[in-house]
Amino acid sequence: MNPPTTASPPTAAPTAPADAPLLVVFGAGGHGRVAADAALACGRWRAVLACDRREDLWGGELLPGVTVLSPAALRDLPQPWELHVAIGDNLSRRREALALRAGEAARATLASVAHPMAAVAATARIAPGCLLAAHCVVGPAAVLGEGSVVNHTAVVDHDCRLDAWSHVAPGARLGGGVRVGEAALVGSGSTVLRGLRLGAGCVLGAGAVLLEDLPDDARWAGVPARPTRDAAA
Ligand SMILES: CC(C)(COP(=O)(O)OP(=O)(O)OC[C@H]1O[C@@H](n2cnc3c(N)ncnc32)[C@H](O)[C@@H]1OP(=O)(O)O)[C@@H](O)C(=O)NCCC(=O)NCCS
Known part of the structure; x- marks a missing residue:
C-alpha cells in the first residue's frame, strides 16, 4: 500500500469558543x-x-x-x-x-504557546511569550522567563531557571537547578550537569556536555565543553 500523502493528527484539536482571542x-x-x-x-x-x-x-x-x-x-x-x-x-x-x-x-x-504534548509540571512558572514545543519536559518549580523557548524533546529539570529570551534547543537536557542567562542558547542535544550556571548571551554548542559554569557571552562546544577556537582567540 502506498503511504498517505498527507499526515493527519491522531486526534482532532479541541475547538476554541467563538469569543476566544x-x-x-x-x-x-x-x-x-x-x-x-x-x-x-x-x-x-x-x-x-x-x-x-x-x-x-x-x-x-x-x-x-x-x-x-x-x-x-x-x-x-x-x-x-x-x-x-x-x-x-x-x-x-x-x-x-x-x-x-x-x-x-x-x-x-x-x-505563551505550549503544545498539548509538552509535559509541564503544575508547579512550573511560565512567563508570557514562551514556547514549549511537543515532547519537551519542564520539571517542578522550574521558572521560564519571558519569551524563552523549550524546544522539541528538550528537558528542563526541576528548579531550573531560564532567563528571558533564552532558548533550550531540541533534545538538550538541563539537570536540576541549572540557571540559563538572558538570551543564552543551549544547543541541540547538549547536556548540562545539575546546578550549573550559563551566563547571559552565551552559546553552548550542539552535542556538548557542560561540566562547569559558562561566563557571559561565552561560546563553548565539545565533550567536555571548552571554548571554541574562535571564542578563545
Ligand atoms: C558551537 C557553535 C556555536 C560554534 O559556532 P561558530 O563560533 O560559528 O564556530 P565555527 O562553526 O566557526 O567552528 C569553530 C570550531 O568549533 C568546531 N565546532 C563547531 N560546532 C561544534 C560543536 N557543536 N561541537 C564540537 N565542535 C564544534 C568546528 O569544527 C571548528 O573547529 P576548528 O576550529 O577545529 O576548525 C555552533 O557550531 C553550534 O553548535 N551552535 C549551536 C546550534 C544549535 O544547536 N542551534 C539550535 C537550533 S534550534
Whole structure:
C-alpha cells in the first residue's frame, strides 16, 4: 500500500469558543511553523494567523489555514488578539517583541504557546511569550522567563531557571537547578550537569556536555565543553 500523502493528527484539536482571542504568530520561518503548529493543536485560540516583515510572504500560508499578514495589517485586527513572537534567534526575538509592543501590537497580550504534548509540571512558572514545543519536559518549580523557548524533546529539570529570551534547543537536557542567562542558547542535544550556571548571551554548542559554569557571552562546544577556537582567540 502506498503511504498517505498527507499526515493527519491522531486526534482532532479541541475547538476554541467563538469569543476566544485570535493568535498572531510573528515570524513566518521554521520556528514560526513550530509555534503555529503547537498553537493549532492547543485549540485555545479562535484562529491562528502569522505575520512577518518579509513582503514576499504576505498573503501566503505558514501552515494550511494560517495566513501571513503584514505588520501594518495588525492595526486592523479585531480585538481581542494575542501575540507570540516566534523567531529562533534570541536577540531578534527580543528586539521584535519590544518593537511590536511599542507599535503595531501595543494592545495585544504576549501569549505563551505550549503544545498539548509538552509535559509541564503544575508547579512550573511560565512567563508570557514562551514556547514549549511537543515532547519537551519542564520539571517542578522550574521558572521560564519571558519569551524563552523549550524546544522539541528538550528537558528542563526541576528548579531550573531560564532567563528571558533564552532558548533550550531540541533534545538538550538541563539537570536540576541549572540557571540559563538572558538570551543564552543551549544547543541541540547538549547536556548540562545539575546546578550549573550559563551566563547571559552565551552559546553552548550542539552535542556538548557542560561540566562547569559558562561566563557571559561565552561560546563553548565539545565533550567536555571548552571554548571554541574562535571564542578563545
Ligand atoms: C558551537 C557553535 C556555536 C560554534 O559556532 P561558530 O563560533 O560559528 O564556530 P565555527 O562553526 O566557526 O567552528 C569553530 C570550531 O568549533 C568546531 N565546532 C563547531 N560546532 C561544534 C560543536 N557543536 N561541537 C564540537 N565542535 C564544534 C568546528 O569544527 C571548528 O573547529 P576548528 O576550529 O577545529 O576548525 C555552533 O557550531 C553550534 O553548535 N551552535 C549551536 C546550534 C544549535 O544547536 N542551534 C539550535 C537550533 S534550534
